[in-house]
Amino acid sequence: AQKVTQAQTEISVVEKEDVTLDCVYETRDTTYYLFWYKQPPSGELVFLIRRNSFDEQNEISGRYSWNFQKSTSSFNFTITASQVVDSAVYFCALSEAPQNAGNNRKLIWGLGTSLAVNP
């Protein structure tokens, strides 16, 4: 069964600290996609990154970096030198290739990690 686990419910850090948000997934398939979304207090979910199962290269975008490890079924997200504007709920999600998902276009969502960055 497909499942996404974000074990950290809430994290609180002080500005400029580095913080890592964990995401562990379960899937039966060899072809799948992983996502991170950010939900600031305004409510809109903002797409951050997509990674497919065949690309294990880590990704860096400014202060954000992602570590994809198939061996541990993890897709962790690190914010370097956190800022108050990073305060949000962060969601990890999984989708599978259509031949496995059938007509199911669902993303399987984690419960989210609420990050508070304090000045």
Added chain:
Amino acid sequence: ETGVTQTPRHLVMGMTNKKSLKCEQHLGHNAMYWYKQSAKKPLELMFVYNFKEQTENNSVPSRFSPECPNSSHLFLHLHTLQPEDSALYLCASSFDRVPYEQYFGPGTRLTVT
């Protein structure tokens, strides 16, 4: 307008009212989604439309009635709601092909009194 827009942003309605939520996407996508997000609960997928056809209904009560007149517009008609229906309702869209990367609107914060 760009991206995915939703109106209204906030809605307060009584249990006997009828109202509609509107979503419009300007991304050229062909699949649209309604989600419900309640406090302390995971995101709940309600409905999926693909090329205007409903492809998923996750056992949503009939007091929620979706409508998708074309690939750019999605409505959620509400009637005789319950207080537990108070939540953030999010609309999203995507292309109908892998990886089904979804883009979201800002949501409608609904309060049922």
